[in-house]
Amino acid sequence: MEKIKKTIWFRYAGSFLLVLIFLLLSLNIIPSTLFVQLDHQIYDTQLRTTMPGRLESQIVILDVDERSLARVGRWPWPRNQLAQLVNTLFDQYQINSLGFDFVFAEEDKAGGLEVLEHLATGPLKDFPLFQTTFAKLRPTLLHDTIFARALTDRPVVMGYYFKQRNDKGGQSGQLPPPLATLDKLEAQQFPGMQPESFGANLQILQNQAREGGFFDNPLVDQDGVFRRVPLLQVHNGGIYGSLALNLLRTALGTPTLSISPTGDAIWLDDGAFRIPVDRDMAVLVPYMGPQGSFPYISAADVLEGRVAQDKLEGRIVLMGTTAPGLLDLRSTPVQHVYPGVEIHANIIAGIMDGRIKSRPAEMFLIELSALLVLGILLTLLLPRLSPMLGTLLTASSLAAVVVATLLTWQKGMVMHVGLLLSLTILLYIYHMAYGFFVESRSKRQISKTFGQYIPSELVDEMTASGSDVSIGGESRTMTVLFSDVRSFTTISEGLKPDELTSLMNSFLTPMTRVIHENRGTIDKYMGDAIMAFWGAPLHDPEHTRHAVRSAFQMIEAMQALSVAFKAKGWPELKIGVGINTGTMNVGNMGSEFRMAYTVLGDAVNLGSRLEGLTKQYGVDIILGQGSKAEVVDLVCRELDLVRVKGKAEPIAIYEPVGFTSEVDEARLSELEQYHQALSLYRQQQWQEAEALLTALQTAEPSRMIYQIYLDRIAHFKVEPPDELWDGVFTHTSK
Known part of the structure; x- marks a missing residue:
């Protein structure tokens, strides 16, 4: 107790x-x-x-998209063209208000005015015709003045940005008048962000616009996602509003703005609109949906008068960009690549609908x-x-x-x-x-379950890593290997029972050792056959490579065994190996009387079929196409396109020759000629394919694959294949 x-x-x-x-x-x-x-x-x-998830049509995004850049020209556009755009929006389409998600910080010199003024005061100052013509032309070249004239007496909000630190660039442009002015003590106590400098519009443009609003966001979360955006910031004692807030105020006729006594909300129009804010005077962006929750209209279409009147009339318009090269794409909770201009639209819509979360x-x-x-x-x-x-x-x-x-x-x-x-x-x-001694019980369970299948080193590794080693059924991409002794029935009939047992033990022990050394799991022994797999119970990202290397080493081990068997008077053994990679079910399976940790699935069955094909193609190892794709530095000979028994879809089968660093130039040259012959064969160019194969067979008469294709070519010369022939050979036996 x-x-x-x-x-x-x-x-x-x-x-x-x-x-x-x-x-x-x-x-x-x-x-x-x-x-x-x-x-x-x-x-x-x-x-x-x-x-x-609905379309909010009251707010429209005028998009400087890639189509606009292609039709109008690269950004920034000449200011006289922007003036034309503004005039068209207000005069022709009768929009409610316009906000620019851009900053126009530098003078527009695209008209060549500076060059002409230099000529007028210099080389051409004594040419009356030039002076007269230039005097008439000059007003049309004052692009900033033309743009400012288009902004005059119109509900336009110019965008600008604050900088939290006063960098080397300092500040530029003209800020709009603040919403309110604070004394020094009030400014220090104000809860919002207090940037040190700014980048704003030219004075001539900001003075003619109705309002201005910042579009920077100093409150981006550490993962780079836009969840919160400030509505107010304080600079030099002045309170300034964001682009979204001031565009909405402009659209509503510039209602009064006040902050609640508790500082947790902003009121518009004496409380008609209540906007909950946090300690940074920021709101949680009330996203309507993924990109496209607001109508997008190409700026080029407006300039060309291609937009229906009802698409813009009476609407709040935000001009921004979705063109990737203009760098206004943000990461948001609803989409990783999201236009920054649509974030402002979401804030405006959220305030109007009362959807701002607090x-x-x-x-x-x-x-x-x-x-x-x-x-x-x-x-x-x-x-x-x-x-x-x-x-x-x-x-x-x-x-x-x-x-x-x-x-x-x-x-x-x-x-x-x-x-x-x-x-x-x-x-x-x-x-x-607690109390169940999870760690020690796990160690005992791992050793009990997998000790009979895999080497003790892997058992220790599984225990130390704490990896998931559940024996319950699961689906994984794995590699399976089948090996079988050729003509074993004939061999076994010539040996006494005790000799056969000794021979099998001498054969299976080194084969198992090779598999274990390459991180393989023995599934079962089936008489003279071995079934093994890679990729379970421990995940192995190089399971195919380990299986292929095991196959190479098994063939080498058999050559060494032949010498020892010959000394004992035993027959020489030859094995065929089939390897396939694919999705398999792995787990402890069986009955209440006996369980086994094994793999099942079509990919497993195909591996067995491939082992059976080694005799027909006269090779030691055959890989499925899934295995070849997994090991990029493995040099292979494509043997055939085949339909194996039980499979309707054709597959490519390969003989692994060696890893790239292990194959000499002569072998690579021979493989290149062979694959050329194979290509000619599939194109039904019998004569050319036959000539190459004959030359290859002369150089290497013991390789069976050359004779296989020469026999097929001889057959097709007499009985050509039909029009639907796809070069696939169907095997009817296992």
Whole structure:
């Protein structure tokens, strides 16, 4: 009894330690980057599964896309052309308002005005005709002035950006007037971001526009994803609004803007629009859906008047780009490559629809309380419950957390439950594992289950790695090897039973050693045949290479055995090896009387068929096409395209010659000639193929494959194949 009490208290101590660690993580006393990422993933999943997924036609994106660049020219476009675009949007299409997701920081010198002014004051100053013509032409070359004139008295918001650090470039351009001005103390206490410099538009452009708005986002999460975007920032005592916020205000007739007394919301039009914000004056972007949730209209189509009137009339228009070369593509929770201009559109739509999610300050206290209560509850109950009841309690706790998360989400609030879920699961694992000596039992199980199949070195490696070594059935891509002694029946009939037993032991031992040394698993011995596989129970990324090397070494071992067998008066043994790679089912299979860790599947059956074909092609080893594809530095001879018994689809079969570093130039030259002959054969160019094969056979008369194709060519010369002949040879036996 005393020992039981001591064990329970030890479990309590470990459990309370876990709870304490998670409380410290929650309070950020211990860094919790991993759990922050988990919260992000949970948030992203909730966002994706609850997006409206509809097209929001009230906001239109005027896209400087690749088609526009091809038709109008590379960006930036001349400002007189942008003026034409603005005039067309307001005069012809009667849009509501326009926001530029661009910054025009430099003068437009595309018209050549600077050169002409130099000529007018220099070499051509005494030419009256030039001076008269230039004086008439000059107003048409003032592109910035023309663009500024198009912006005058129109609801246009110019985009600019803040820089959080004052870099070497300093600041440029003209900021718009601030929304409000703070004294020094108020500015210091303001909760939003406070950048040090900016990059803004030319003064002539910003002064003529109705408003300006920043489009930078200093609050991108550590994984590079745009989840939060600030609506307000403070610079030199002035409060400035984002492009999305000020474009919406402009579209609504510039309503009053105020900040709630608690600082958790921005109000527009005396509270008609309430925008929940966090401590950085930022909002969670309320994504409508993946890219394309808003109508996209090519800027070139507007310039050319190709757009229907109802597509733009009365709409809020955001001009931006999706062209990859203009670098305005972002990573978001809904899509890894997402146009930055559509992020602004989502914010505007979310404010108008009231879909901005909030995270109130009291939510942290709720999460902290839930962490403490649930941690103590599980700590006290799990040690005293049976595994089944403990599982039910944990599942119920997880379900309660999920339900609470969904309910708060439906009410427009975001709850961070990564720590809560993780603590619940870890407490369950800790208490279920404790007392069962998981590690030692696992070692014994591995040794008991796999010791009869694989070498002891792999058993030790499996135990040390802690890898998943479940014996339950699963599907994996693996490689299987079959080897068989040729004419074994005849050989066995000439030996006494004790001699046969001794011979088999002498043969199987070195073959097994080769397989084990190359990380293979023995599936079974079938008389004189061996079946082995690679890729289980341990995953092996080079399973095919190991199988092929085993095959080479088995052939070499047989040559060494021949000398020893001859000394004992035993017959010489020759083996054929078939290797195939593919998807197989592996696991402990059998009956209640006997189980075996084995592989099953079509890929396994094909490996057996390939071994049977070695005799017909006079080779030691045959690979399936799946195996050849896995080992890129393996030099192979393509033997044939065949249909084996039981398979309808043809496959290519290969004889491995050696690895690239091991094959000499003479062999490579012979293989090149052979493959050329094979290609001619499949093109039904019998004479040319026959000539090459005859030459090859003369040089190497013992190679059976040459005679096989010479016999086929002789047959086809007499009885040509039909029009549907695909070069495939069908084998009717196993």
